[in-house]
Amino acid sequence: MTQADLATPLRIERIGRDDMSLRALATLRMTVFRGWPYLYDGSLDYEAGYLSDFLSDETAVLVVARLGDIPVGMATASPMATQGDAVKAPFLAAGIDVRSLFYFGESVLLPQFRGLGVGHRFFDEREAAARSAGATGATFCAVDRDRDHPARPSETRDLTPFWTSRGYRMAPHLAMTMRWKEVGQPEESDHLMRFWLKSL
Template sequence: MDWRIESLTDEAVQPWLDQVAGQRIRVFREWPYLYDGDLAYERDYLAHFAAAEGHVLVLARHGDEVIGCATAMAMRGADPAFQQPFVQAGFDLDEIMYFGESVLHPDWRGQGIGHRFFDEREAQARRLGKRWATFCAVQRPSSHPLRPADYRPLDAFWEKRGYRRQDALRVDYPWKDLGQSAETQKTMVFWTRELPVANTGR
């Protein structure tokens, strides 16, 4: 194994944000996000992330190269659009950890790094006393012309991790697709997991 995982918070995340921005732009060009990335937007997004309560940046590194990353923050620090479905459903936002992106270079997939991304973010959620972990995934029609013929959704991986799709929890969020001239709204559906209570030995 020639990769390693680091979990960073506070000022320790700052030196890595430009590499994280590059990873997000590159990986999110792939299906199903088709994101036409913009470095200025990424820097603004990541500045907000780095200022959010309870944030953690999980890096996968090969030497000094960032090969993947994952983020999380207390839901109170997330975009209000992502908070609203939970408010409407009666959740206590203070009990929720929001997982942002989990992106990994294709050459390093299938080696367990994705599981480590979840392990580290769930550990941060438990340190903060959160009851729930959640993330959202974009919904694209199966007939979309850019859907790869060999595409396999990550649903089975997420379910194995204990997450369940919550069709009642969804948000519309805009970005510009590759080859498009303007942003369009995309539907994002949330997945949630109730985190196990830590065993204190009592």
């Protein structure tokens, strides 16, 4: 599918946090993250609160892809210095100045709209925002799953080539553990997250 195949073209734009209901975006985030590789079983109230906190800094950015008025994808970024201790800890331990970095949060898109260049636009907009805020580097983290994980779909896209094509490299010495409840599991469990870095 291409953009030309859509009856209504996708609009991708950077918006203010008050321009759209955070609950609508929280629902989108939960929907996409429920699939592989996160298998995340979250709550709407938690997600809306998370987004509100993440976007509280005046230099934070929210990029939304919409089909008409319906959000089908979103991406966020904000200064690393404003993140929680768990996110900053690996960088501080490595002697990296977190004030020089922008942290890219989620980049989520409904499956039927993938392959249309939206992911590149999400990175373009967030990198531009990071540079405007004076950051000299960008980073994000991704869950590290076993190749033989029983929930891995038989056909799943490896995003490594996409990330490396954007200039990001995994930093093996930078990792953290995050806890969340997986679909079908009774309680939260630990998940290894690895960071990727790029100089801007």
